[in-house]
Amino acid sequence: LEERRRPTDTFSPTNINNNYYNNFPVSTDxxxxxxxxxxxxxxxxxxxxxxxxxxxxxxxxRLNADELDKCVCMHKIYETALRTAIKRIDRREHVFALSTVxxxxxxxSFQSREQLHRFEIAFYGCLYKSVNTMQTRTFACSxxxxxxxxxxxxxLGFSLYDIPSKSYIWQYGFSELExxxxxxxxxxxxxxxxxxxxxxxxxxxxxxxxxxxxxxxALVFTLHSFYIAKIMGADPEFLQDLPLS
Numbered sequence: 001l002e003e004r005r006r007p008t009d010t011f012s013p014t015n016i017n018n019n020y021y022n023n024f025p026v027s028t029d030x031x032x033x034x035x036x037x038x039x040x041x042x043x044x045x046x047x048x049x050x051x052x053x054x055x056x057x058x059x060x061x062r063l064n065a066d067e068l069d070k071c072v073c074m075h076k077i078y079e080t081a082l083r084t085a086i087k088r089i090d091r092r093e094h095v096f097a098l099s100t101v102x103x104x105x106x107x108x109s110f111q112s113r114e115q116l117h118r119f120e121i122a123f124y125g126c127l128y129k130s131v132n133t134m135q136t137r138t139f140a141c142s143x144x145x146x147x148x149x150x151x152x153x154x155x156l157g158f159s160l161y162d163i164p165s166k167s168y169i170w171q172y173g174f175s176e177l178e179x180x181x182x183x184x185x186x187x188x189x190x191x192x193x194x195x196x197x198x199x200x201x202x203x204x205x206x207x208x209x210x211x212x213x214x215x216x217x218a219l220v221f222t223l224h225s226f227y228i229a230k231i232m233g234a235d236p237e238f239l240q241d242l243p244l245s
Contacts, residue, residue: 028231034109042121046075046098047101075100078134078225079129084120096120101217124232131229137222141188141213143169150211150219152226154233158190160209170209174230178206180223182216 040047070154081103086097092109094116110116136153137159148169157173172192179191187210194205207217213219232238 035066037108039119041077041126044076044078044126044134045165046071046077046080046126067140070125071106075102077123077130079221081221081224082120082123084116101215101218124228124238127225128232129227131225132233137226139213139215139219139222141211143209143211148211150213152219152222153231154226160211170207172207174227182220184216186212186216187217188212188213188219 002231013149018075081099082096083099084096086095086107088095089107094113095108096116096119097107110119132154135155138150139150139152141148141150143160143162147163151159151161151165153159156171157175158177159168159171161167172190173195176193176195177190178193180189182188190209190211192207192209194207197203197205198218
């Protein structure tokens with residue numbers, strides 16, 4: 001992540017989606033260097049490896065099981081956010097930033113826009129499959145001072161389970177979420193459009209729900225990933241429509 005080297009130009013779109021890219025943490029320091037990394041997207045895992053070399057100095061050999069476990073970093077793909085519309089910090093054109101639930105941000109570069117485009121397709125394809133495999137995720141939280149569980153479900157949307165009463169006390173669909181915000185510490189706020197009330201009395205109503213959660217960033221990143229998966233499910237051409245960055 002800290003050594004600047006010339007990027008390689010290899011991509012293998014298999015079940016384990018691989019690519020080489022240059023990567024270092026975002027910095028405006030001109031002395032910051034680049035390091036070559038080998039990226040693996042497998043299942044719900046995003047793994048970054050140091051560039052593997054055999055004794056004969058040939059890059060790109062097939063990694064064995066031990067090498068696969070020795071990654072520089074690993075994240076759940078649904079706890080990351082990919083951005084390509086970012087400000088460049090040098091002359092490298094084909095860049096992206098990957099933010100993670102742990103507060104890390106990796107600033108990366110490909111050698112060509114076609115490589116970056118193929119990576120985007122692989123990334124979102126992996127994200128879609130992992131979310132649809134998981135289908136639901138529950139976050140321990142408190143609501144109105146009571147222990148609860150916020151359930152995010154690909155089909156049902158958002159539900160709040162009240163633990164003391166052992167019952168769900170509210171539920172909204174994905175289409176009813178108007179806005180969300182968090183303080184980065186514990187508090188997360190949702191603003192939902194109450195379609196049931198609107199249909200009954202013909203008046204638009206917004207419901208504000210505040211919860212406290214020990215994993216606010218994990219919740220926000222998961223919400224973002226579920227939304228992308230919902231969009232992809234509704235639009236089969238989503239991946240094909242991604243513009244060349």
